[in-house]
Amino acid sequence: MSTPAARTVDTTRHPSWRRRRLDPDHSLGLRLTLAATAAFLVLVPFALLALLVLGAWAPLHRLDTAITDALHGHAVDHPAWVTLMQVWSAVFAPMPLRVVALLVVIWLLRRQARRLALWVTTTMVVGGLMGPLLKLLVGRDRPELLDPVARAAGYSFPSGHALNATLAAGVLLLVFLPYVGxxxxxxxxxVAALLLTVVTGLSRVALGxxxxxxxxxGWLLGVAVVAATTAAFTSWRAHTGLRPVRPARDGVAPEVERHPDAT
Structure with missing residues (x-):
């Protein structure tokens, strides 16, 4: 028969699943827990929105149609506006933003900031893969307009432009915040990060x-991915003994600006 002392020893030797998930000494479990929590908190509204889209919820459909019709009417009457939106949408399309992210990764690798480069790569790749997959799962058709001012192929939900703009803006913001004093x-x-995200998304609605x-x-999914990968990266920092940071104020790796080989 086991004694209370033996049971205590066994509990210490085999901590519960919850303890392991929150124990800083179990870094992988802690990082995954924080990442999952951050992603879940933002993915809830995204999931609700996706369900409303899949269910063709009438109030959402009416609101979408009203916004599309109003912006399309403005676009038809203002060709210069259409040209501006087309240029913005092309310059900040997913592929150019991925090229910019790749250049940032190369720059970080040259500074020996390998873990930070991995964070940038992970954020862009994970988000970039989730967008097309969810488009196929939801299968929503694009708006059908009698006199379209622009065309795009593929399914509609979520917007790839909005998603990738959010990912790129989050990456660039959190990498370069330490460089501005x-x-x-x-x-x-x-403001620049918000403009990149908001205007890129709105340009797609303006073009119909x-x-x-x-x-x-797209915005919600992008924020969820950035939040999850940032939580994992900042958890790793804490485990390695680096000082805690507030990513929205300090960026994800402020020590890289002073000591390039710190991460």
């Missing part, structure tokens, strides 16, 4: 190739 510079960087809910879905 003043409050004004930080605000400028945040996406519904507003497609763009909202």
């Amino acid at each position: 003043s409050w004004a510079a930080r605000v400028t960087l945040w 190739v996406h519904f507003a809910s497609d763009v909202l879905g």
Whole structure:
């Protein structure tokens, strides 16, 4: 018969699943727990939106149609507006943004910031793969307009432009925040990241190739991916003894700016 002391020893020797998930000494479990929690909190509204799209919820369909019709009417009457939106949509399309991310990865590798380069790569690749997969799963058709000002192939939900703009903006913001010192510079960087994300998404609705809910879905999914990978990366930092950071203020690896070989 086991004694209470023996049972205590056994409990210590074999900690519960919950303890292992939250124990800093079990770094992988802790990183996965934080990443899953961060992703879950943002994926909840995305999942709800996807279910409404799949179920063809009438109020959402009416709202999408009203926004599309209003913006399409404005586009038909203003060719210069269409040209501006087409240029913006082309410059900040998924492929050019991926090229920019690749250049950032190469730059980080040259600075010996291998783990930070891996974070950038993981964020862009995971998000980039999830978008097309979800498009196939949802299978939503694009808006059908009598006099379209632009065309796009493939399914509609979520918007790939909105998703990749969110991923790229998050990556660039969190990598380069440590390089701006003043409050004004930080605000400028945040505004630039928000403009990249918001205007790129809105350009797709303005051109009539996406519904507003497609763009909202792309934004939510992009934020979820960035939140999950950032949680995993900051958890690794804590485990290796680096000082805690607030990513929204300090970036994900502020030590790289001062010591290139720190990560």
